């Protein structure tokens with residue numbers, strides 16, 4: 001098993017926000033974490049990155065080893081956090097942002113080598129944005145910035161990527177582009193764990209869905225098994241119809257809005 005959470009309980013001061021959470025993730029899976037605001041998704045992702053630690057009795061293991069026993073630099077070469085695209089304040093070139101992924105591999109103040117540059121350019125090429133390498137990071141679009149951050153994570157050498165709501169702020173085309181890239185990379189053995197507020201995204205690309213409510217996992221399975229009317233009602237308190245459009249392709253439509261539009 002690649003990543004395993006065993007009986008994780010976590011509290012901020014006296015407030016427990018994760019309750020005895022357990023699941024495991026295999027190499028090459030795309031896992032979507034769904035749940036309402038405040039249910040504990042970001043907290044769980046921070047535990048998977050080793051930024052928070054579970055209460056005694058619980059553990060997160062990467063390739064069988066407890067995260068707490070792996071040093072930070074080694075962990076950074078295995079699991080990368082891909083932030084939401086952000087407004088950078090300094091106009092680094094795209095290639096420089098991607099090269100920063102090599103930092104965990106270098107002694108302090110060492111210069112980047114030819115190999116570092118080759119890896120950074122290969123990652124940009126794989127994501128079809130090599131043409132942007134010399135552009136200032138502050139002047140490319142949000143979708144391009146998100147792809148550059150994925151390239152940086154790849155350059156880090158990591159094969160497991162953790163995203164917190166990666167589609168936030170991306171236009172529809174870039175959301176689809178991002179999902180397509182995740183599917184391509186997962187077929188090469190990259191693993192993705194992402195929180196999302198869009199059940200449709202999980203239906204389109206997730207191999208597996210973890211549903212969280214009030215700090216508990218209430219469903220864990222394939223998107224077909226978990227994205228059901230009942231589970232969505234339980235998570236969001238809204239009636240949602242799930243339609244099959246073509247083989248293996250389903251979409252969510254809010255029942256009331258769908259009914260309202262039929263009357264016009």
Ligand SMILES: Nc1ncnc2c1ncn2[C@@H]1O[C@H](COP(=O)(O)OP(=O)(O)OP(=O)(O)O)[C@@H](O)[C@H]1O
Pocket residue numbers: 012017035036037038039040041042043044
């Ligand atoms: N640093 C903190 N100190 C205290 N409480 C926190 C802290 N961070 C988060 N919380 C609380 O923990 C709970 C879970 O928060 P978390 O950010 O993990 O939820 P989330 O599912 O990611 O939410 P969202 O979908 O709104 O981003 C919330 O009630 C939140 O208010």
